[in-house]
Amino acid sequence: MAKRGYIVTGTDTDVGKTVFAAGLAAALNADYWKPAQAGTDGGTDSERVARLAPGVTVLPEAYCLATPCSPHEAARIDGVEIALERLALPQTDKMLVVEGAGGVLVPYRMDVLAADIFAHWGLPAILVARTALGTINHTLLSIEALRARGVAVAGVAFIGEEEPVAEQAIVEIGKVEHLGRLPILDPLDADGLARAFAVSIRTDMLA
Ligand SMILES: Nc1ncnc2c1ncn2[C@@H]1O[C@H](COP(=O)(O)OP(=O)(O)OP(=O)(O)O)[C@@H](O)[C@H]1O
Numbered sequence: 178m179a180k181r182g183y184i185v186t187g188t189d190t191d192v193g194k195t196v197f198a199a200g201l202a203a204a205l206n207a208d209y210w211k212p213a214q215a216g217t218d219g220g221t222d223s224e225r226v227a228r229l230a231p232g233v234t235v236l237p238e239a240y241c242l243a244t245p246c247s248p249h250e251a252a253r254i255d256g257v258e259i260a261l262e263r264l265a266l267p268q269t270d271k272m273l274v275v276e277g278a279g280g281v282l283v284p285y286r287m288d289v290l291a292a293d294i295f296a297h298w299g300l301p302a303i304l305v306a307r308t309a310l311g312t313i314n315h316t317l318l319s320i321e322a323l324r325a326r327g328v329a330v331a332g333v334a335f336i337g338e339e340e341p342v343a344e345q346a347i348v349e350i351g352k353v354e355h356l357g358r359l360p361i362l363d364p365l366d367a368d369g370l371a372r373a374f375a376v377s378i379r380t381d382m383l384a
């Protein structure tokens with residue numbers, strides 16, 4: 178079982194967890210693991226990480242489910258029962274970056290939410306949040322839900338345009354570390370991500 182690493186979770190689906198996790202795994206020389214992929218048609222998060230962080234070892238998913246929806250429903254559609262034993266952290270001597278599906282209270286089963294699994298793993302979580310309007314509410318809610326389940330919050334990593342007022346409110350009210358802000362990259366490729374990560378994200382606080 179991996180002893181060190183981070184869970185990369187987010188305030189929502191599509192906030193930029195995969196892009197951030199790819200940059201983080203490359204920066205920390207960590208392995209990447211997506212325990213449960215829901216939705217395979219447009220490619221998987223593991224494939225995207227392999228492309229955005231070519232030096233990173235991508236460990237195989239425990240579950241690769243066809244439908245892009247909540248893992249509990251994607252599993253039901255595929256006729257699969259999600260077993261917690263299969264979601265045990267994989268073996269590695271390196272650090273591990275684990276990307277959760279969706280957000281903090283996403284069900285993997287009706288009786289098991291993402292944050293319950295995070296608590297069981299015992300790794301600190303990095304919360305990926307947009308800087309766009311609405312982020313204060315979503316981010317503070319997610320922080321509360323993580324802490325209520327005993328998950329340590331290593332900090333918030335923002336994605337998008339600088340929004341100092343919102344970022345400051347989250348840090349102060351949420352009593353949480355600001356791990357930096359990754360801008361929207363165009364083009365988005367491995368070299369550009371590594372460069373942006375090096376100047377934008379406080380990897381010194383995470384190594
Ligand atoms: N920093 C960035 N620069 C450019 N594009 C980005 C950035 N972050 C995210 N994106 C784009 O936004 C979309 C969503 O990002 P991403 O797949 O990382 O989200 P996610 O939170 O991992 O979603 P999911 O919940 O499906 O796992 C993708 O098309 C991705 O390429």
Ligand SMILES: [Mg+2]
Binds near residue numbers: 195196222
């Ligand atoms: Mg993702």
